[in-house]
Amino acid sequence: MEEIQAGVSEERSNTGIIRAEREDIAADEVQKYMKKKLDEVLGEPFKPRSVTIFRLPAWFYENSKDLSEPKIVSIGPYHHDKESVQTMEENKWSTLRDFLARNKNLGFDVYLREMRLLEGKARERYSETVNLESKDFVMMLLLDGCFILEFLLKLKAEDWLAICSLNWAIESLSSDLCLLENQIPFFVIHKLFEIQNGCSQNCDQGLCPLLNLIYEVMPWPIEEFRFRQAQISCSQIQHLLHLYYTGVLPDNQLGGEQGYMVTGKSCSKPIPCASQLHQAGVIFRRKRSPRDMFDISFHDGIMEIPYIQIDSSLKNYLWNMVGFEQSQRFKLDQILISYVALMSSLICTEMDVAILERSDIISNYLKNDEQVATFFNQTSENYFGLNYTNHYFHGVFKAINEYSETIWIKYRAQLMREYFRDPWTSILVIQAAIILVLTVLQTYYSAAK
Known part of the structure; x- marks a missing residue:
C-alpha cells in the first residue's frame, strides 16, 4: 500500500514537473514573440516617425475607390496584390531591363546594394507596418523606382509604344503615380x-536634373495654370504626390486680399450656395489673368473666380492632393481644403453648377452637372479639420457673409419704394394683408369644426 502511494506521489510530482516545463516553454515562446515584435517597431523611443505615405481612413475609403486605387500600376506596398495591376507587375521586369541598359557600365548589383541601404529608412515612411520580407521590400523599391524613372524618360523621348501599347493607358499611368x-x-x-x-552635386541649389525631367514631361491636370517649380530642395520632397502638391500652391503660399491665416474677429460659418447668391443679386465673373487657381475675390456683390476645367483627371489629382494635405494637417497649411470648402459651399446642386458654367467659370467634362456637385460635396464631407474662422479664403467668406446679412435691408428699401411710396398704396397693401389673414383664419376654423 505504501509502495502504491509512493508511486502516486512520484507520478504527481512528475506531472507537476512536466506542467512547469510546459509553462516555461510557453513563457519562452511568448517572450520570443514579444521581443520579435518589439524589434520590428520602427524608429526610436520618444521620437516621432517621419511618416509621409498614409492609408486613407477606412470610413470613407469605400466611397472613393475609383479615386484612391490604382487602375493600371501599383507603386509601393499598399496595392501591389490587386488583380487589376498584375499585368503591369509583369511589365516592370522589362522596364527594369530597359532602365539598366541605359548605363551598361553599371552592374545590377550597384542599384540593389543602394536599395538595401535605404530599406530601413523607406519602411519608416509608411503609416502601416509593411508585411514584406526584406528581399521582397528591396525588390519592390528597385522595380517601382526604376519603373517611374523609365516612364519619365520614355515620356521625354515620346516613345509611346514602348510605354504602353494602349494610348489611353498613358493618362491612367500618370494618374496612378500621384495617388x-x-x-x-x-x-x-x-x-x-x-x-x-x-546628379547629386547641385541638387540643393535647385538644379536637380530629376526635378527638371519631371517638370518637363509629367502631365499637369490643371492646364489653366503653370506648374510651379518646388520652392524646396529635392531632399525635402516626400514623394511624387507631394511634388504635385507644391506645384499647385500659390507663390509663397500667400493669397491676395483674402489673407491667409488672418486672426481676430472673422466669419464662423460657410457661405450660401451660388443659386442663393445669384437670387440675392450677386454677379459671378470669370477672373481675368488670375495669379493662380486660388485668386478668388468678392467686391460689392461681384464674385470673381478663375476658370477651371472639371474632368476625371482633375477629380483624381485634387482628391489625392487634398488627402495628402489632410494627412499632414498639423504640418501643412489648409490651402486646398479651403478651396474645396469654398467650392462645395457654392456648389450644392446642379443648379449651382449651371450658374457657374453660364458665367464661364466652370467647364464640365463629366457626365452631368450633378456629378460635379457630388464630387465637391463628397470631398468636403470626407476631409475635415477646416477652421472657418482662420483659413485661406477667410476674407472672401467674411465679405460674402456680411453682404448676405445686408441683403434684407436692400429688399426692405425696395419694398418701401414700390409699395409704400404713398398713403393710398400703403392702405391697399395693408388691406390685402388683412384679407389674407382673415381668409386663413376662416379656413382653419372651418376645418376644425
Missing part, C-alpha cells in the same frame, strides 16, 4: 537616378 496610397519615398527614386546620371 496618395500609391507612393514610394522620393529619395528612392532620386538615388536610382543619381546612380545612373550623377
Whole structure:
C-alpha cells in the first residue's frame, strides 16, 4: 500500500514537473514573440516617425475607390496584390531591363546594394507596418523606382509604344503615380537616378536634373495654370504626390486680399450656395489673368473666380492632393481644403453648377452637372479639420457673409419704394394683408369644426 502511494506521489510530482516545463516553454515562446515584435517597431523611443505615405481612413475609403486605387500600376506596398495591376507587375521586369541598359557600365548589383541601404529608412515612411520580407521590400523599391524613372524618360523621348501599347493607358499611368496610397519615398527614386546620371552635386541649389525631367514631361491636370517649380530642395520632397502638391500652391503660399491665416474677429460659418447668391443679386465673373487657381475675390456683390476645367483627371489629382494635405494637417497649411470648402459651399446642386458654367467659370467634362456637385460635396464631407474662422479664403467668406446679412435691408428699401411710396398704396397693401389673414383664419376654423 505504501509502495502504491509512493508511486502516486512520484507520478504527481512528475506531472507537476512536466506542467512547469510546459509553462516555461510557453513563457519562452511568448517572450520570443514579444521581443520579435518589439524589434520590428520602427524608429526610436520618444521620437516621432517621419511618416509621409498614409492609408486613407477606412470610413470613407469605400466611397472613393475609383479615386484612391490604382487602375493600371501599383507603386509601393499598399496595392501591389490587386488583380487589376498584375499585368503591369509583369511589365516592370522589362522596364527594369530597359532602365539598366541605359548605363551598361553599371552592374545590377550597384542599384540593389543602394536599395538595401535605404530599406530601413523607406519602411519608416509608411503609416502601416509593411508585411514584406526584406528581399521582397528591396525588390519592390528597385522595380517601382526604376519603373517611374523609365516612364519619365520614355515620356521625354515620346516613345509611346514602348510605354504602353494602349494610348489611353498613358493618362491612367500618370494618374496612378500621384495617388496618395500609391507612393514610394522620393529619395528612392532620386538615388536610382543619381546612380545612373550623377546628379547629386547641385541638387540643393535647385538644379536637380530629376526635378527638371519631371517638370518637363509629367502631365499637369490643371492646364489653366503653370506648374510651379518646388520652392524646396529635392531632399525635402516626400514623394511624387507631394511634388504635385507644391506645384499647385500659390507663390509663397500667400493669397491676395483674402489673407491667409488672418486672426481676430472673422466669419464662423460657410457661405450660401451660388443659386442663393445669384437670387440675392450677386454677379459671378470669370477672373481675368488670375495669379493662380486660388485668386478668388468678392467686391460689392461681384464674385470673381478663375476658370477651371472639371474632368476625371482633375477629380483624381485634387482628391489625392487634398488627402495628402489632410494627412499632414498639423504640418501643412489648409490651402486646398479651403478651396474645396469654398467650392462645395457654392456648389450644392446642379443648379449651382449651371450658374457657374453660364458665367464661364466652370467647364464640365463629366457626365452631368450633378456629378460635379457630388464630387465637391463628397470631398468636403470626407476631409475635415477646416477652421472657418482662420483659413485661406477667410476674407472672401467674411465679405460674402456680411453682404448676405445686408441683403434684407436692400429688399426692405425696395419694398418701401414700390409699395409704400404713398398713403393710398400703403392702405391697399395693408388691406390685402388683412384679407389674407382673415381668409386663413376662416379656413382653419372651418376645418376644425
